[in-house]
Amino acid sequence: MYVLCTFTGEGAPHEAAPRGRAREAYAKLPASLDKAEKVTNTQEAAARRQVTVRLTKRRPTKAGGATAGPATAHPTTGPEPLDVDPRDGEPASRPTSPATPLTPAQAFDGLYAFCAPALVRQAYLLSGRRELARESVEQAFRLAWQCWPEVAVDPDPAGWVRAATHEYALSPWHRFRPRYRHPEPPPAEAPDRALLDVLLTLPATYRRTLLLYDGVGLDLPETAAETEASTPAAAYRLLHAREAVASLLPELASPAVLHRRLAEVASAERLRAPRPPAVRSAGERRARFWTRAAIAFTIAIIGATALTARTAPTRYEPPVPAGETVQGVPPRAARGTLSDAQLKLRAKLRSETQNGPDRLLPRPE
Template sequence: MVTTTQNPAGPLPPPNERRRLRESRSLTNAQVAARIGVSRSTLRAWESGRRVPHGREGEAYARLLRALAAPAAEDTSTAEALREQPTATAAALAPAGHTAMGSAAPLTPAQAFDALYAFCAPALVRQTYLLTGRRELARESVEQAFQLAWQRWPEVALDRDPGGWVRAVAYDCALSPWHRFRPRYRHPEPPPADPADRALLSALLKLPPSYRRTLVLYDGVGLDLPETAAETEASTPAAASRLTHARAAVAARLPALADPAELHRRLLELGSAEQVRAAKPPVVRTGTERRNVFWTRAAIAFTVTIVGATTLTLRTAPTHYEPPIAPAQAVEGVPSVGVMGPLSPDQQALRAKLRAAARGPERLVPEPG
């Protein structure tokens, strides 16, 4: 007999049994998550026991598990309905040219992008705020990530997890070390008004960026360890070590958050307490398009400048080889010019001798004919 645990959603089987019941009906995480109305990461956290289902979603999950635990003949309709039901994100993120299951018309690229933005942007801004402690930087990083996603939309639309693709880019933008050189980010922003939120945010910001990112992904977003390791580009043991050290550092400053469940709840509360809102999807798309037009025109202008400079060089360059003029050199061995004056006796004797030797026949003068 399966033991159950008591929680606000009603009796539930143990975490391992929850996963077994789902797999016994050949159901995927996406199918069950869409039926309940939660994300796949939340469902994985429920099945691993890291989080306890509660509220209306927890009650729906408890009813679904009871239906899956029923005999196969009684539960055929439930399992079939789950297999045929598309997930909300699959219908919203279907690439252009593809028809969402159960929909009569395909989504355009703009509609698919807007659906992804509306689904992911609000939560991403809150998560990025936990990484940076800056409201404007969080909003700017998420918008930059979605602008890059719109530039590469054919690639992003076909990705296995478009939301994860955008989240990784947004986190990279938020944690970039180049922000420290921007004048607007050299001074800290006003901290949260609540002292408890202020203490938690201070504890997060004192963690190394890689530890902080791992903690937010695992305890804040609800990813499992392999997914956290993949998104942080680390091995699973390295991600586990970072998570352990990050939890220990936070617990050392705030002992009340030593429980992972309490830490998860407080992270959600801290992100939701700040009024950080993202721009509307059309604004992000048009901003991306304007930026693309600007860079395209800049590239064309740069190319024209290079072509003009090359043409001018070809027109003014010499067409034949001209040897360079040798540098001037001092001439040596030439006797210096003597100073004019009276001749010495030796010079006078030499002059007389030369004159005597120069005497010859008289010059012949032609006679007139």
């Protein structure tokens, strides 16, 4: 049950306390959400499959995608859901025995095989770029492998990786990269192009909220927590995102139809992530590179500090003052004529031997 409340925290004022028509739409949201949940629960009772991934002796929650949500209610012959493995909706890797402990590599490979296909499709809907979607998933799992002790004990490791993937896919810095300055070819089908164009016109926070709630199947509090917003703010974003989509595509006004179309658009593209060992090895190589770079930089700083300490002066040397003009010095006298004694001495010196050993022998006078 949802309760209308006024949020006065640090969010934007227009998101915290809707007024006028937005307040009326927000008041109607609980009824529409409850109705959608009832329809979804009825469908789940006929088509849900229990899927589990044993990672750290914990069962992932609904937010991680292990328990079936609204997205798993579709038959396997339709479009691939956005929150499960497309291969029959079952985890691609299972432990051979419940009592057999998994190594970190096996647990990582199981998480990757289960989550990567769905995350690539989600990142594509968020960014509209196929290469960026694959790169986002690879980057998220590389980060997860580097922080695997933290991810392994997390109650929802799939949600941890999903949040990292979405944040990387929506990063505003990609627009400055040369390879992403030009748009990619749009989907082949005209309805798919129209829906993707509408999604890309939404603000990033609205787009992510719509994908998590209507695409992945998270409930409103989980969507608010993953987008780092309050529950009223998440509901406000969801309402406006649905209104924007319905205004341009009236046939998608129903949340069930919107969910199905999101899955169809994402499944129409050939989006495949690399194998788990390749991601782990790439993450390890990058970690080794940055570790060695940090060590080399530290050694360079230590060497520069030692050289400075060795060559720096050990005592204070006052600076040399600037030259000044001295007044009152008499001018230098010019050379005059030689006296008789000077002329006689010059003649004597010229008559003597200038070089050789005879010059060094003393002679008695």
